[in-house]
Amino acid sequence: MSMFCYQCQEAAKGIGCEIKGVCGKDDQVSNLQDLLIYVTKGVSILVNLGNQNGVSIAKADQYVFEALFTTITNANFDNKAIVDKIKEGFAIREIVKTELQVKGVGIPEKLHSSTKWMGTEDEFDLKATKVGVLAIGNEDIRSLNELLIYGLKGMAAYAEHASTLGYLSGDVFEFMHRGLAATTEEHSADELVALVLECGKFGVDVMALLDKANTETYGNPEITEVNLGVRNNPGILISGHDLKDMELLLKQTEGTGVDVYTHSEMLPAHYYPAFKKYEHFVGNYGNAWWKQKEEFTSFNGPILFTTNCIVPPSKSATYKDKIYTTGSSGLFGATHIDANEKGEKDFSIIIEHAKKCEAPIEIETGKIVGGFAHNQVIALADKVVDAVKTGAIKKFFVMAGCDGRMKGREYYSEFAQELPKDTVILTAGCAKYRYNKLELGDIGGIPRVLDAGQCNDSYSLAVIALKLKEVFELNDINDLPIVYNIAWYEQKAVIVLLALLHLGVKDIHLGPTLPAFLSPNVANVLVENFGISGISDVKSDINKMMGVELEEA
Numbered sequence: 001m002s003m004f005c006y007q008c009q010e011a012a013k014g015i016g017c018e019i020k021g022v023c024g025k026d027d028q029v030s031n032l033q034d035l036l037i038y039v040t041k042g043v044s045i046l047v048n049l050g051n052q053n054g055v056s057i058a059k060a061d062q063y064v065f066e067a068l069f070t071t072i073t074n075a076n077f078d079n080k081a082i083v084d085k086i087k088e089g090f091a092i093r094e095i096v097k098t099e100l101q102v103k104g105v106g107i108p109e110k111l112h113s114s115t116k117w118m119g120t121e122d123e124f125d126l127k128a129t130k131v132g133v134l135a136i137g138n139e140d141i142r143s144l145n146e147l148l149i150y151g152l153k154g155m156a157a158y159a160e161h162a163s164t165l166g167y168l169s170g171d172v173f174e175f176m177h178r179g180l181a182a183t184t185e186e187h188s189a190d191e192l193v194a195l196v197l198e199c200g201k202f203g204v205d206v207m208a209l210l211d212k213a214n215t216e217t218y219g220n221p222e223i224t225e226v227n228l229g230v231r232n233n234p235g236i237l238i239s240g241h242d243l244k245d246m247e248l249l250l251k252q253t254e255g256t257g258v259d260v261y262t263h264s265e266m267l268p269a270h271y272y273p274a275f276k277k278y279e280h281f282v283g284n285y286g287n288a289w290w291k292q293k294e295e296f297t298s299f300n301g302p303i304l305f306t307t308n309c310i311v312p313p314s315k316s317a318t319y320k321d322k323i324y325t326t327g328s329s330g331l332f333g334a335t336h337i338d339a340n341e342k343g344e345k346d347f348s349i350i351i352e353h354a355k356k357c358e359a360p361i362e363i364e365t366g367k368i369v370g371g372f373a374h375n376q377v378i379a380l381a382d383k384v385v386d387a388v389k390t391g392a393i394k395k396f397f398v399m400a401g402c403d404g405r406m407k408g409r410e411y412y413s414e415f416a417q418e419l420p421k422d423t424v425i426l427t428a429g430c431a432k433y434r435y436n437k438l439e440l441g442d443i444g445g446i447p448r449v450l451d452a453g454q455c456n457d458s459y460s461l462a463v464i465a466l467k468l469k470e471v472f473e474l475n476d477i478n479d480l481p482i483v484y485n486i487a488w489y490e491q492k493a494v495i496v497l498l499a500l501l502h503l504g505v506k507d508i509h510l511g512p513t514l515p516a517f518l519s520p521n522v523a524n525v526l527v528e529n530f531g532i533s534g535i536s537d538v539k540s541d542i543n544k545m546m547g548v549e550l551e552e553a
Contacts, residue, residue, distance in 0.1 A: 003027035004134050006516040007150055008073040009404055009489045014516055016133075023074050024312035031128035032082040033071040037149065038131040039089035040067040042114030044180035046096040046107075051174050053105045061173040062163065063092045064180070068156035069328040073490035074289070075308035078330030083121060090118050112184040143519035144192035145183045147494070150517070151199040152179050154495030157241075157307065158206045158456050160328065164244040164343060167213035175202045193525060200502030203495040207459035211374075214243055219273035220375040221453060225367040226270045227283030228437075230360040231259055236350055237285055237299050237360075239263040239292075240306030241454055242327060243272070245345070249304065250278045252347050258354045261285040261299075263292070264309055265430050268453035271371035284368070285360060288403035288433040293317065298361040302353045305329045308490070309430075322357075324350050368436055370451035372426075374463035383446065385471055388481065392443050394422040395546065396482045398465075400458045400496065401431040402489030408512040409434065412487055414538045416440065416449070420546065424448050426464065429455035429496075431487040458496045462503055477504050483545040484508040485535070488515070501530055509545070511535035 006016035008023060020026055025033075040063075047060045067085055070076045093115060100107055119127055136142040159172055175198070182195055215221075236258055238249055246262075246269045253260055259282045262269055267284045269275055286295035289309035296303055296313075302322040307329055313320040323334040326345060330336060339345050377384065387393040397419065403409065416425060416435035425435065425448060432451055440448040452460040469477050486497065486508055494515075500508060507530075514523060514534050526532040535541055 003030040004132060005030050006133070007146070007153075007491060009402070009513060009515070010406060011516040014513060016516055025077055028079055028125065029077055029082065031125060031132065032079060032086070033076075034132035035124055035128040036067055036071055036082055036086050036089070038114050038127075039086050039093075039117075040064055041180045041184050042112065042116070043067075043089055043092050043096065044177040045112055045115050045184060046093060046100065048177040048181040049107070050096065050100055050103075050105060051177060053100075053103070055100060055103045055105055056170065057096055057099055060092050060096050061168075061176075063088065064173070064176055065156035065159045065163070066328055068153045068176070069160050069307075070330075072153050072157060072308050072328075072492070074310050075328055076330035077310065077312050078325075078332045078334075078336070080332075081330040081336070083124065086124065114184060139519045140189050140521045141187075141192065143517055143522040144189060144196060146517045147522065148179055148192065148196050148199055149183060150491040150494040151196065151203065151498045152176055152495075153491040154493070155199070155203055155206050157492050158210045158495070161242055161244075161456070162206070162210040162213040164242065164327075165213040165217050167209055169205060169209050172202050172206045172209070175199070189521075196498065197502060199495070200498030200500070203499035204459070204462070204502055206495075207456050207499060210456050211459050214272070215375070218243060218247070218275065221268065221271035221371045221373040222273060223369065223376060224271045224276075224371040225369055226267065227367055228285075229283065229365045230261075230285070230362045231282055232359045233257055233259045233280075234354045234357045235259040235261050235282070235285075235299065235301045235360050236354045237261050237263050237296070237301060237303045238266050238306065239289070239303060239309060240327075240329065241265050241456070242306035243269060244343075245304070245306040245326060246275065248345055249347050249350075250275060250281055253280060253351055254278060256351055256355070258351055261360065263295075263303070264289045264433075265454050266306070268370060268451070268457065271373070271453060286363065288430040290403065290405045295363065296322075298363055300360055301357040302350050304347070304350055305331070322353065364437075366437075369447055370436075370453070372447075372450035373452045373457055374460040374467070377450065377452075377460075377464050378467055380446070381467065381471060383444070385468075387444055387446060392422060393424055393446070394420065394481065396424050396426050396480075397545070398426045398461055398482060398484045398486065399431060399435070400426070400428040400452075400455070400461060401487040402455065402493050403430045403433050403487065404489045404512075406512055409487065411512060411535060411538060413438070415485065415541065418538050418542055420542075421448075423546075424450060426450050426452065426461050426482075428452040428457040428461055429493070434487075455492045455496060458499070462500065465505075466503075478506050485541070485545065486510050487512065507531035507533070509533055509535055509541065
């Protein structure tokens with residue numbers, strides 16, 4: 001095999017990609033990402049040593065969450081950007097070593113090789129093949145190590161978004177370094193399981209931090225109708241998750257005659273009060289990330305990727321020269337826009353490009369409703385509680401997570417349609433595109449689909465559950481009339497899952513397939529201790545989750 005990667009749900013044959021990633025990355029990109037993780041582990045080992053001796057280095061913290069985010073699925077396909085990040089890792093390691101020496105912290109000679117190796121670029125490919133996923137022979141230890149690393153990758157994504165808004169957590173960074181360092185050490189399976197569960201605790205913390213960063217900066221999300229149609233002006237389509245980039249783009253396009261549309265996970269930007277003042281913030285265009293090839297063609301204007309969810313365009317794609325990237329995202333051949341020392345970005349090149357493009361082609365009309373984050377739902381708590389007590393709402397179904405290309409994901413649309421009319425769907429993440437445009441009605445004015453926002457806003461769903469637990473005076477979160485049917489695709493969904501496990505949630509249904517990186521023994525641990533299970537057919541699953549037999553139609 002020329003590569004091996006099984007970090008996403010679409011891993012080839014449910015085992016792993018060995019020639020080319022289903023995501024579109026080639027073997028060189030995959031191997032360079034493995035090498036970047038290896039070098040990042042070396043940085044974390046040294047920083048962890050410093051943390052144990054009261055020495056912290058902010059620049060190293062930032063490097064680690066940026067490097068982890070760079071390797072997340074569908075984030076960066078630019079070989080040069082990854083090579084540059086590896087070389088930056090070499091420099092950061094030396095900075096940390098110097099700082100440790102200055103502070104009188106001794107550096108043991110027998111540290112892991114990732115703290116020392118510094119090959120030339122010509123040696124990168126060969127080294128990468130020796131330090132990748134399969135470098136660990138024991139299947140269960142490898143599985144737990146990768147589960148921990150993927151949780152850390154998801155955590156790093158949320159930490160980066162919070163950081164751009166000036167919100168940092170030393171405790172979260174400390175665990176990132178400690179967790180990465182642990183994957184280079186000898187640990188028993190039980191010790192690694194404990195670390196994985198601890199990762200969930202810090203997953204909750206980092207999502208709470210990001211929630212605070214977003215809401216204190218842009219206000220609490222409000223119930224909002226989002227337009228799905230288009231206007232006759234040229235437009236820019238912004239995708240990904242970073243709200244700071246959203247803010248900068250809206251400010252810089254104001255008065256230019258260029259409209260701004262959201263795509264996929266950026267849809268929830270419409271729910272924030274701070275963005276509603278922009279008259280040229282038109283609406284949402286398209287669906288989840290995997291449909292972008294046809295939707296980007298019809299959009300006509302440039303597309304700005306602020307994070308992951310990139311599908312590399314084909315050579316014949318008419319929009320490939322209209323893609324711009326920023327932050328940890330990257331695509332070979334695309335123009336990348338970096339921030340200056342103050343964190344500001346100049347998007348003028350995209351704006352000028354947009355002015356030369358035709359207006360978007362309308363692909364749908366109407367509106368969708370969202371903005372049901374925890375603050376908004378808690379404001380409606382009396383109404384929700386009354387609906388539960390009177391039996392108007394029998395159950396809530398948390399259907400958060402990711403969407404993807406697999407045909408089997410049609411299950412989630414069918415599931416939503418077949419749910420009894422006295423149930424409500426709580427959602428976050430791009431999984432919502434499987435059902436957020438369906439006519440599912442409401443219950444006493446409460447929409448049957450309550451969209452809390454982006455994947456990181458799964459935290460809102462946890463806050464809502466904990467508030468309901470308090471209101472109903474229950475001792476166990478699992479006694480609530482809430483069922484979890486989660487769709488996953490990439491590593492941010494992994495940290496959401498671990499966060500739910502930390503909060504004590506059990507009997508989570510995970511689909512459309514269980515992760516390839518879970519060895520049979522590790523999967524059994526999750527099944528036996530937390531009741532995690534896969535999905536089957538819609539009718540059987542609804543019967544099981546409702547706890548009653550549905551009448552035949």
